[in-house]
Amino acid sequence: MVGQDSLINRVKKTIKKYALLKPKSRILIGVSGGPDSICLLHILNQLKDEYKLQLFAFHLNHQLRGKESDEDEKFVKQFCQKLKIPCQIKRAKVRKYAKQKKLSLEQAAREVRYQLLEQTRKRLRCDGIALGHNANDNAETVILNLVRGTGLTGLCGIPPIRDRIIRPLLEIERDEIMQYLINNKLTYRVDKTNRNPKIPRNFIRTKIIPQLKKLNPRLIETISKLSNILRQEDSYLNGLTDNVIEQIRKERSKPGITLDNKLFLSYNLALRRRVLKSLLPTLGYDKIEQILKMSEEKTVGTIQLTKDLFARQEYDRIYLGKKVPIPINQAIPIPIGKSSLIKDMGIEIEVKLKSKIDLNSVKVDKNTEVFDYSELAPPFYLRYRRPGDRFIPFGGQEKKLKEVLIDDKIPRRVRLCLPLFCDTKGILWILGGRRSARAPITPKTKRFLLVRIKQWKDQTPRTV
Amino acid sequence: MVGQDSLINRVKKTIKKYALLKPKSRILIGVSGGPDSICLLHILNQLKDEYKLQLFAFHLNHQLRGKESDEDEKFVKQFCQKLKIPCQIKRAKVRKYAKQKKLSLEQAAREVRYQLLEQTRKRLRCDGIALGHNANDNAETVILNLVRGTGLTGLCGIPPIRDRIIRPLLEIERDEIMQYLINNKLTYRVDKTNRNPKIPRNFIRTKIIPQLKKLNPRLIETISKLSNILRQEDSYLNGLTDNVIEQIRKERSKPGITLDNKLFLSYNLALRRRVLKSLLPTLGYDKIEQILKMSEEKTVGTIQLTKDLFARQEYDRIYLGKKVPIPINQAIPIPIGKSSLIKDMGIEIEVKLKSKIDLNSVKVDKNTEVFDYSELAPPFYLRYRRPGDRFIPFGGQEKKLKEVLIDDKIPRRVRLCLPLFCDTKGILWILGGRRSARAPITPKTKRFLLVRIKQWKDQTPRTV
Incomplete structure (x- = not known):
């Protein structure tokens, strides 16, 4: 006393x-x-x-x-x-x-x-x-x-x-x-x-x-x-954990979190558990163990964590995020000659028809594609993929769209909400990716369809 | 079940x-x-x-x-x-x-x-x-x-x-x-x-x-x-602790352990506590806290840890070690013309008398000193310091030996077991350190006393 x-x-x-x-x-x-x-x-x-x-x-x-x-x-x-x-x-x-x-x-x-x-x-x-x-x-x-x-x-x-x-x-x-x-x-x-x-x-x-x-x-x-x-030990480990999170968190993955699994695995198991616990604080021991195991075994797959939350591993990445409603299933008509903002897809796209085009001055990059208009079947649409979609990649053979995307290592959650530019005959351009072999520009082309992504916000994955 | x-x-x-x-x-x-x-x-x-x-x-x-x-x-x-x-x-x-x-x-x-x-x-x-x-x-x-x-x-x-x-x-x-x-x-x-x-x-x-x-x-x-x-967290922290110990442990400090306190303080408190706990596993919470505090406040001093163990801080070093018997108090006679091995001091010393000496060929380094024999009062001795020892450093004024050693930042535990080469009039050489102003070599010198350390094992600190 x-x-x-x-x-x-x-x-x-x-x-x-x-x-x-x-x-x-x-x-x-x-x-x-x-x-x-x-x-x-x-x-x-x-x-x-x-x-x-x-x-x-x-x-x-x-x-x-x-x-x-x-x-x-x-x-x-x-x-x-x-x-x-x-x-x-x-x-x-x-x-x-x-x-x-x-x-x-x-x-x-x-x-x-x-x-x-x-x-x-x-x-x-x-x-x-x-x-x-x-x-x-x-x-x-x-x-x-x-x-x-x-x-x-x-x-x-x-x-x-x-x-x-x-x-x-x-x-x-x-x-x-x-x-x-x-x-x-x-x-x-x-x-x-x-x-x-x-x-x-x-x-x-x-x-x-x-x-x-x-x-x-x-x-x-x-x-x-x-x-x-x-x-003191806990606070020290928390500091180390924060550093690890900064290292392994990939950019452009809002609203979920994408981790670089190779880098993640390079850290000690104790830190890896803390990283997950810090990113998903409400999660119990068993779920955290499951994610750790998936990461260690590099299993491709999805773990349902809670009603809303899931963890998905693919192509050396682990995505932790929320399940949100199924993607819009309809096709959005895209008129020629102006900009269209499709809020649900987080995309602004511009389609122009030109009679002459200096191909050297048009920067054909990830955000731009050009087609021979005479070969196309308007009107044009923007939509997400549908079961059974097929696609002829430029310079390649017709395939299931799914296979093309898998070949290109597009993560599943991205595949499901990847906007496709189409005409009535099919897919012309996987936005930000490959274009169709259809309607190539040739010396005979007289009318050029110019498609340009003006804005593209990273989108919520629509489903797993 | x-x-x-x-x-x-x-x-x-x-x-x-x-x-x-x-x-x-x-x-x-x-x-x-x-x-x-x-x-x-x-x-x-x-x-x-x-x-x-x-x-x-x-x-x-x-x-x-x-x-x-x-x-x-x-x-x-x-x-x-x-x-x-x-x-x-x-x-x-x-x-x-x-x-x-x-x-x-x-x-x-x-x-x-x-x-x-x-x-x-x-x-x-x-x-x-x-x-x-x-x-x-x-x-x-x-x-x-x-x-x-x-x-x-x-x-x-x-x-x-x-x-x-x-x-x-x-x-x-x-x-x-x-x-x-x-x-x-x-x-x-x-x-x-x-x-x-x-x-x-x-x-x-x-x-x-x-x-x-x-x-x-x-x-x-x-x-x-x-x-x-x-x-897993404990084993991770143990691994980090071992690395820290490797970094901060100074060489040449057997049988105790000397830590570089500046470096030690650069590590997180949680690791510092673990370092001490790892080096002194039998020690309780309060003693470890005391050492941590001493290190943080950079206090010069000694903490009695157990009956045998102590921690001592001086000149940016922390020494952790055992208290061992008081140093031998007697003086060991050192004959001229041969090598003397003094086991208790862990030292082998050679004293030669020469009538001619090419000063350029004698490497006067930390391990060698030369005196004018005519100015000396043999026989010669090796001993540890005693209370009241005084010393005239070469090129300086007479002082208490203790002050000379403090000025030279010799740690206390080293000061106590530092062999001194003496004649009957006093200290001639602090082994590995300064020599006395007495008996300098001059153009008139005819007989040279050459003192050389042939072997010097790092010695147990004799006391604190």
């Missing part, structure tokens, strides 16, 4: 170690009225001059425990008045929010609390939000995450600092906080729902931790040190 | 996933007679043909439970006979070993078991040792390590393969093993000490895990997956 002075000094050590406070900061303190937040408020109030702090308090009345909630509110108000700290009171309909968002009451209360804290911080132009989490809360979180399933990140527990939130009591144990309150004759409110063992965290606190303490009386401190080590 | 076929298939998956077995291997199976090892033996026997295995069994009679131990031995013998697997029986005096080594009975039994297993493996020229650890054992280890204090490594649980040891049942739960035994009408021996809740592992198994399963019925599987992730 540690006395008052010593506790303040230990809080100061935590503040220094994690650089929690800059001098002259404006700090908003979340105060429930329970032991932790009362202790935090009292200690920060004592450090106010030394750190040149401006303190504000925030209390959220969750209105979950009727009269008791109101008495908590009153208690916090009075305590802040005594310390002359301005206090913001908010009320929230947590029950309603929980219903709307389909959350447990605890989870809903948490979300509402953090949202309102951040709103209030902004309004008061505060630099940070101080919360009263202690070393026991941290140990409970670690054990809870271990039990429920987590990677390294979950075992890191509660961070002492994240974004605007700081937790100066994070290395102090609950017993020490209680002793501090006694020494300073401070009263606090007791939330009886904290004892309900049906809430998992309470179960860990009341049933598991006392048992584990029989094996190691310094359990809370032990886990606190563990968290400290793991947080 | 999983049936027989399915269990074998799952074991095969584990074997494949971690590459546990090569075809045609000779495998020694550790068999206690309990459910796990009986299941393992039975399954490997079924996989024998498919994997072309040669199986051997090993049983250690710990002789800790009198008649019961002997019955276990008999049971294992008979079971192996039935399967026609050659069985090696060993007996060990675990109680005696525990006393000698001051270990708990469990720890002693474990050490003896692993030693004898490895001996037997070598004798039978086996490729691997298969042990029956299951997913529950792994979960128990993870929780036990979490409670007792560990870094990431402890949370990795039991490795499926390490050196020669393989654990094909590591991803199978105890319940499934029991079901397999029932399905196959296999009997097994029960070790009643496994129920003693005073043994921490048993406490975790019987008191903690059943409680945690209320929060997550798939706890064992959950922890198994966690271990798998953490093992």
Whole structure:
């Protein structure tokens, strides 16, 4: 057990170690009225001059425990008045929010609390939000995450600092906080729902931790040190992961993500798992393993990850993305003599008919093709491929369109939403790719059909 | 619950996933007679043909439970006979070993078991040792390590393969093993000490895990997956750590280790902690933190780590090493005209007197000095520094020897075991460093004293 002075000094050590406070900061303190937040408020109030702090308090009345909630509110108000700290009171309909968002009451209360804290911080132009989490809360979180399933990140527990939130009591144990309150004759409110063992965290606190303490009386401190080590290792690995993502992510793959699988495989398995977990944070262990296996075995195929999400591997690439509606199946008429913008295909195309053309001045590139108009069967269309499409590549023999695309190593998801320029007899040009052998320009050509892609936005893959 | 076929298939998956077995291997199976090892033996026997295995069994009679131990031995013998697997029986005096080594009975039994297993493996020229650890054992280890204090490594649980040891049942739960035994009408021996809740592992198994399963019925599987992730991350970080150690470790610092602190600080904190933990594996969290802090703050000083071990920082170096006896305090006489090997100082020195010397042909380098013999006061000595030593550096003024060495940035631990070449009047040469202003060579010099270091092994630091 540690006395008052010593506790303040230990809080100061935590503040220094994690650089929690800059001098002259404006700090908003979340105060429930329970032991932790009362202790935090009292200690920060004592450090106010030394750190040149401006303190504000925030209390959220969750209105979950009727009269008791109101008495908590009153208690916090009075305590802040005594310390002359301005206090913001908010009320929230947590029950309603929980219903709307389909959350447990605890989870809903948490979300509402953090949202309102951040709103209030902004309004008061505060630099940070101080919360009263202690070393026991941290140990409970670690054990809870271990039990429920987590990677390294979950075992890191509660961070002492994240974004605007700081937790100066994070290395102090609950017993020490209680002793501090006694020494300073401070009263606090007791939330009886904290004892309900049906809430998992309470179960860990009341049933598991006392048992584990029989094996190691310094359990809370032990886990606190563990968290400290793991947080650094986790954050280091996160940094490496971000670098890898930057390296292996291919351009032009919105709205999904395309990874270069050869490069991906050049990284350590631990990093590869983290890359996937970082890109697809909601995914469970088994799905991540499946993608890793597909990548390692270089299997061409698709893994359904969730209802919407899929992973697809083809031609040394892994595509991670959303399944979206089937492609438009109709053909879009393309008039001659003007620009047509087809929003659904993300394409703007211009078709011109010319009687004379200087072939040297027309830049025939990926975005331009020219046909002998006399050989064509207008009107012209733009459409996606259809089953049974056939195609005569320039200089080649007639084939299934599918085979042509496969020969050209066009990834499946691109094949399915590749616009085709057609006349009534068939496909003339695979946009951005091969043209048909039909209607070639010859010395006899008198009327030239000039087709030009003016704009082409990378399109959502329509399906897998 | 999983049936027989399915269990074998799952074991095969584990074997494949971690590459546990090569075809045609000779495998020694550790068999206690309990459910796990009986299941393992039975399954490997079924996989024998498919994997072309040669199986051997090993049983250690710990002789800790009198008649019961002997019955276990008999049971294992008979079971192996039935399967026609050659069985090696060993007996060990675990109680005696525990006393000698001051270990708990469990720890002693474990050490003896692993030693004898490895001996037997070598004798039978086996490729691997298969042990029956299951997913529950792994979960128990993870929780036990979490409670007792560990870094990431402890949370990795039991490795499926390490050196020669393989654990094909590591991803199978105890319940499934029991079901397999029932399905196959296999009997097994029960070790009643496994129920003693005073043994921490048993406490975790019987008191903690059943409680945690209320929060997550798939706890064992959950922890198994966690271990798998953490093992990969841990092994990745270990690889990086080894690379860092190679980079920052300075040459010529045996028997301790000298690190380049500038370079050390250029690495991430997580790696720095791992470097120290890897170099000083027995050290606890707080000591490692102290070294990290010393390194970060570039404080010159010494940290006592254990009774023998210390860490010392000076001149951008961190020295980690053992405290060894105080330096020899006497002076070693060095005769003229021959080579003297002073083993304690790790030095071989040659002193010659010459009447004529071609100064151009004598290479005066770090290993050689020349004095005017007429100015000297023989006999000559080699000794370490003593408190109050004074010195006139060549071309300088008389000073405390200590100050001269500090000015020259000689690290403290080197200062303490730096041999000094002296005559009866004082120090003539700091070996490998400055010479005294006394007895310079002049045009009048007629007799030259030539001192040459023939061999100089880097010496143990004598003290801090």
